[in-house]
Amino acid sequence: MITLLCVVMLISVGVFIPKDSLKPTTSQIDPIIVVVEPVEEVNYKIIPARITCYLETGYNMANGKYPEKGWVATSDRTIPFNTEIEINGVIYKVGDRTNNRFDKELLTIDIYWEDTLESCLEFGVKYKDVKIYE
Secondary structure (H helix, E strand, O other), X not given: OHHHHXXXXXXXXXXXXXXXXXXXXXXXXXXXXXXXXXXXOOOEEEEEEEEEEEOOOOOOOOXXXXXXXXXXXXXXXXXXXXXXXXXOOEEEEEEEEOOOOOOOOOEEEEEEOOOOHHHHHHHOOEEEEEEEEO
């Protein structure tokens, strides 16, 4: 496009360029090198879960850290701490465990909630498929 524009401009000022000189030769073409890096395979499983939220308790989580945004507690004690769980496109990390009384048949995920009690209650209980990254 730029070459064509230059030719038009040169012709308009009275300069003629032979048509053959516009064709690039192999010495005029720079090779393009494309480096393809291997893509890391991401393993995850999708499972149904019961999702709730909880507010600050004043205690550290089971992983020893104080709860903050981005952490969740799970009822499944086989999921290691720091495992990433995706809920509605948001990534959380497992840092705590829920009470043993929760349903053993369905994974319960309790999202640490930094907002008000009212908004936590408004969130309520949701049932969704979640991604658990391995």
